[in-house]
Amino acid sequence: xxxxxxxxxxxxxxxxxxxxxxxxxxxxxxxxxxxxxxxxxxxxxxxxxxxxxxxxxxxxxxxxxxxxxxxxxxxxxxxxxxxxxxxxxxxxxxxxxxxxxxxxxxxxxxxxxxxxxxxxxxxxxxxxxxxxxxxxxxxxxxxxxxxxxxxxxxxxxxxxxxxxxxxxxxxxxxxxxxxxxxxxxxxxxxxxxxxxxxxxxxxx
Numbered sequence: 001x002x003x004x005x006x007x008x009x010x011x012x013x014x015x016x017x018x019x020x021x022x023x024x025x026x027x028x029x030x031x032x033x034x035x036x037x038x039x040x041x042x043x044x045x046x047x048x049x050x051x052x053x054x055x056x057x058x059x060x061x062x063x064x065x066x067x068x069x070x071x072x073x074x075x076x077x078x079x080x081x082x083x084x085x086x087x088x089x090x091x092x093x094x095x096x097x098x099x100x101x102x103x104x105x106x107x108x109x110x111x112x113x114x115x116x117x118x119x120x121x122x123x124x125x126x127x128x129x130x131x132x133x134x135x136x137x138x139x140x141x142x143x144x145x146x147x148x149x150x151x152x153x154x155x156x157x158x159x160x161x162x163x164x165x166x167x168x169x170x171x172x173x174x175x176x177x178x179x180x181x182x183x184x185x186x187x188x189x190x191x192x193x194x195x196x197x198x199x200x201x202x203x204x
Contacts, residue, residue: 097136143156150165164183
């Protein structure tokens with residue numbers, strides 16, 4: 001596992017504050033833990049910061065730590081350990097996580113990564129010229145049966161081909177996210193083409 005570091009000082013904002021909506025959510029999360037255990041809210045509070053800003057800055061980490069009355073280094077340890085936290089600015093309209101685990105690789109994940117290299121940026125964690133799209137390779141995202149697939153923010157897009165993936169990226173770039181889930185109309189994890197067994201309900 002590679003070392004995860006905070007973004008360069010040149011892109012770090014001088015301060016961070018939750019907006020009114022996120023501040024209310026943060027108070028709700030803190031209230032879920034008993035007195036003296038508020039430190040346990042660090043992960044959901046960091047996620048709220050990421051939902052608001054798109055990534056987790058040094059200022060956001062310190063703000064969360066101060067809210068919870070915990071040493072800032074502890075919050076920093078959490079943010080740098082869990083890969084769900086983006087420590088650098090990502091695409092404003094889509095940060096694409098391409099699953100590179102075995103099932104997806106066998107079904108064409110490398111071709112999806114080539115699309116990312118050509119349409120977004122050759123290197124991971126770098127945005128395209130307009131700053132709207134970025135990408136990275138990740139491990140299992142839990143939709144192996146509909147491989148290959150990607151996750152964009154909190155939604156998964158499954159059963160992709162290089163061609164359908166290109167269209168998906170274009171849609172995000174234009175600010176028109178497509179419907180998540182299978183991109184071939186597959187229901188849940190049924191076989192391609194539809195169910196092959198139990199097509200009729202048994203008559204009792």
